[in-house]
Amino acid sequence: MSAIEVSDLRKQYGDTQAVDGVSFHVRKGEVYALLGENGAGKSTIVEILEGHRKATSGAIEVLGVDPSTAGREFRDRIGIVLQSSGVESEFTVREVIELYGGCYRTRRGVDELVNMVGLEEKVDSRVGTLSGGQRRRVDLALGIVGKPELLFLDEPTTGFDPSARRKSWDLIEQLGNDGATVMLTTHYLDEAERLADRVGVLSRGQLIAEGTPEELIREMSGTVVSFMLPDSVEAVDAASTFGPVLGVDIRVSGRLVEATVEHSASAVNRLTGWALDAGVELDSLSVSRPSLEDVYLSLTEQADGDLQ
Amino acid sequence: MNSFPTTVKLVTTQTRYQLVTFRRIPVAVFFTLGLPLVMLVLFNALFGNSTIETPEGSWSSKQFYTGGLAAFTAVSATYTNLANMVPIRRDEGVLKRWRGTPLPTWMYVSGFILSAVVIAFIGVTLMLTLGVFAYDLEIDLAKMPAAFVTFFIGVGCFAALGMALASLVKSASSAAAAANATILPLAFVSNVFIQIDDPPQWVEIVGNIFPLKPFVEAFQDCFTPFVEAPAFNWSSLAFITAWGILGLVVALRKFTWEPSGSAPRGRRARRAAANS
Numbered sequence: 001m002s003a004i005e006v007s008d009l010r011k012q013y014g015d016t017q018a019v020d021g022v023s024f025h026v027r028k029g030e031v032y033a034l035l036g037e038n039g040a041g042k043s044t045i046v047e048i049l050e051g052h053r054k055a056t057s058g059a060i061e062v063l064g065v066d067p068s069t070a071g072r073e074f075r076d077r078i079g080i081v082l083q084s085s086g087v088e089s090e091f092t093v094r095e096v097i098e099l100y101g102g103c104y105r106t107r108r109g110v111d112e113l114v115n116m117v118g119l120e121e122k123v124d125s126r127v128g129t130l131s132g133g134q135r136r137r138v139d140l141a142l143g144i145v146g147k148p149e150l151l152f153l154d155e156p157t158t159g160f161d162p163s164a165r166r167k168s169w170d171l172i173e174q175l176g177n178d179g180a181t182v183m184l185t186t187h188y189l190d191e192a193e194r195l196a197d198r199v200g201v202l203s204r205g206q207l208i209a210e211g212t213p214e215e216l217i218r219e220m221s222g223t224v225v226s227f228m229l230p231d232s233v234e235a236v237d238a239a240s241t242f243g244p245v246l247g248v249d250i251r252v253s254g255r256l257v258e259a260t261v262e263h264s265a266s267a268v269n270r271l272t273g274w275a276l277d278a279g280v281e282l283d284s285l286s287v288s289r290p291s292l293e294d295v296y297l298s299l300t301e302q303a304d305g306d307l308q
Numbered sequence: 309m310n311s312f313p314t315t316v317k318l319v320t321t322q323t324r325y326q327l328v329t330f331r332r333i334p335v336a337v338f339f340t341l342g343l344p345l346v347m348l349v350l351f352n353a354l355f356g357n358s359t360i361e362t363p364e365g366s367w368s369s370k371q372f373y374t375g376g377l378a379a380f381t382a383v384s385a386t387y388t389n390l391a392n393m394v395p396i397r398r399d400e401g402v403l404k405r406w407r408g409t410p411l412p413t414w415m416y417v418s419g420f421i422l423s424a425v426v427i428a429f430i431g432v433t434l435m436l437t438l439g440v441f442a443y444d445l446e447i448d449l450a451k452m453p454a455a456f457v458t459f460f461i462g463v464g465c466f467a468a469l470g471m472a473l474a475s476l477v478k479s480a481s482s483a484a485a486a487a488n489a490t491i492l493p494l495a496f497v498s499n500v501f502i503q504i505d506d507p508p509q510w511v512e513i514v515g516n517i518f519p520l521k522p523f524v525e526a527f528q529d530c531f532t533p534f535v536e537a538p539a540f541n542w543s544s545l546a547f548i549t550a551w552g553i554l555g556l557v558v559a560l561r562k563f564t565w566e567p568s569g570s571a572p573r574g575r576r577a578r579r580a581a582a583n584s
Contacts, residue, residue: 050408052565072312072410080408086400090332099325103318103411105310142405 002061003028003150003181004049009058011044011205018044019055020205026198031172031182033192035296036202042185043083045202046154049183050080063150076105079148081139081156089128093119093138096127097145104146116174117141118167132159140168150181157191169194189293201296203303213292220295223264225271228283229255245274251297260294318411322419323426330389330427340389341431344381348373348435351501352443360503365534369503371446374439375528376500378432379462382527383491383520385428386463390420390470391487395480403565421467428463436531450537455530461545462523465552469519471559478568494520499528519551 004026011019019041026032034042047053048060051067051074060066065074087096094110101107108116114123117137122130127138136159143151153172157165172195176182186192192199193213201209201216209216225246233241238252242259246267250259261267264287275282290298312318330336351373359366397403406416439445470487477483495501497511498521504511515521522544529535 052404052407072412075408076312076410078408080405082401082404082408084401085405085408086397086402087405088329088402089400090329099321100405100409102313102321103409105312105410146410 001028002026003063004183005061007059009045009048009060010056011048011053012056018205022205022207024200024207024210026181026183028181029179030197031176031184031195033184033186033196033199034202035186035189035192035199037187037300040202041205042202043154046152046183046185050078050152076146077149079143079146079151081143081153083154083158087127087135087138087142090126092126093123096138097141100142101145106147108145108147113141113145116171118164133161133164136160137164144175148180150183151175153182153184155186156184157188189291189296193292199292201299203300208303209299216295217290217292220290220298222260222262222290224258224260224288224290224294225264225267226256226258227285229257230280230282232278232280245270260290260298312410315415318415319418319422322415323422326419326423327426330423336389340385340427341381341434344377344384344431344435345438348377348438356443361505367532368444370443371531372503372528374435374443374445375531376524378435378439379524379527380495380500381431381435382428382459382463383466383523385431386424387466387470388487388491389424389427390467391473392484394420394471394474395477395483398565399480399567401567407565417471424467425463432459445531446533448537451530451539454539455527457540458526458530458545461548462527465519465523465548465555468552468555468559472555475559475562475564491520494518497521498524500524519548522547
């Protein structure tokens with residue numbers, strides 16, 4: 001049984017096609033992540049599924065109903081953590097939890113909730129005095145206060161420090177284990193890899209790939225070779241130096257050089273040969289299977305290439 | 309499955325929540341409740357010893373100021389207050405969050421409006437109490453039913469107009485400006501601050517087109533010595549009600565949950581779409 005069923009969803013703003021024929025489904029109890037760069041259409045899709053926006057066309061069913069006409073019963077069964085919704089800054093964390101929680105048929109208590117999101121020490125502080133990351137945790141708390149069957153998380157950990165991020169992941173995982181369906185959007189690949197049962201990759205309003213993180217990684221052939229750029233090579237010369245050596249295009253971010261190669265043994269052999277000849281060390285040289293990030297980059301590059 | 313909390317409970321909670329919000333925003337408390345009291349004290353200190361001549365008879369300006377400023381307080385607690393607060397909540401994304409909860413829209417909006425009515429009631433009571441003790445205001449019990457009815461019709465109308473303005477104006481900063489730019493000049497031609505003897509015709513027309521002057525006059529009638537009980541001014545009340553209905557229609561048709569920046573809309577967006 002599906003929690004979300006979307007077929008040929010389209011959304012147009014003026015002459016901009018924000019969502020261009022997207023179809024997917026999310027099973028009950030599944031954690032599904034929509035991946036994509038800013039402007040890919042993630043938030044638009046999520047807001048249509050929540051009933052905030054109307055689709056231009058397409059068939060949408062969420063928890064068995066059409067969200068654009070669904071009422072109170074529907075909103076009682078879902079939880080929403082949006083990027084752009086505020087909280088009353090004049091109230092304390094306890095007060096907003098009680099206020100919002102009071103609208104649902106079943107709700108979590110204040111103590112349980114602040115414990116879940118890690119705001120025990122801030123429970124009696126006004127929301128206006130909290131840091132950005134703490135406010136995001138209030139968002140999360142208000143999203144799950146009504147014990148939702150289906151939780152929408154639109155970039156839930158943006159602005160978190162690493163430890164708050166881990167904690168939120170644990171929480172989302174826990175909610176998933178307890179049987180809630182989670183629809184997540186993110187542009188953190190490690191987040192999707194860690195949390196999602198299945199991932200949909202969105203680019204320019206279209207779904208360009210879908211599958212479990214494992215499947216997506218397996219589909220991508222090749223191995224990732226990475227190392228730190230030696231001091232003797234300028235960053236601008238990296239591509240012209242190592243491209244021919246490895247026989248493929250390379251990616252440079254900061255001093256990190258990465259390339260996805262088909263035959264890792266021969267590529268590494270050529271690379272180390274070059275290093276010996278040049279008399280330099282290749283720091284942090286590693287050979288690894290692609291991560292979801294590599295898959296994502298190659299997919300979106302491909303999509304961009306197709307477009308041009 | 310549990311059932312939803314009762315409507316009475318939800319609306320009460322929402323009203324209380326808006327009242328607590330109001331109390332925690334000092335600037336709102338000052339401008340809504342404090343400033344009219346300051347004006348009352350100042351006006352009386354400066355002009356309180358004169359008398360106002362009307363066709364019905366002469367009248368102490370102390371009594372005039374109390375009734376007029378009490379009505380004005382009711383208007384700033386509803387019209388100005390809602391036109392300020394609702395767009396602020398919209399800009400903050402708070403309205404959007406509420407829309408995602410099971411709370412029905414009308415209950416959320418009721419909380420705003422009922423809290424504004426309570427604030428108006430507190431403001432008017434404060435003003436009249438000060439009037440009775442300090443400025444010779446006479447309370448005639450026989451005219452109090454008319455005072456109550458006029459108050460409730462007036463705050464209903466101005467709450468609806470405040471919601472209408474909040475719906476029409478896109479951002480919080482321009483909504484605050486629009487609320488003050490509409491109500492303050494109008495107050496001058498509506499016998500709130502000054503009783504104009506023999507005004508220029510256009511001033512009189514402007515005063516009579518909008519609902520503020522009829523409301524102020526109908527409310528003042530309930531405290532004027534030479535208006536006989538029961539002091540219901542039915543034609544003014546009907547006029548105010550008509551404005552209230554207009555406000556309600558606009559508010560219901562134009563209400564938006566989201567800040568204007570979140571999706572292109574309006575004249576410019578349509579033109580851009582047509583050009584492409």
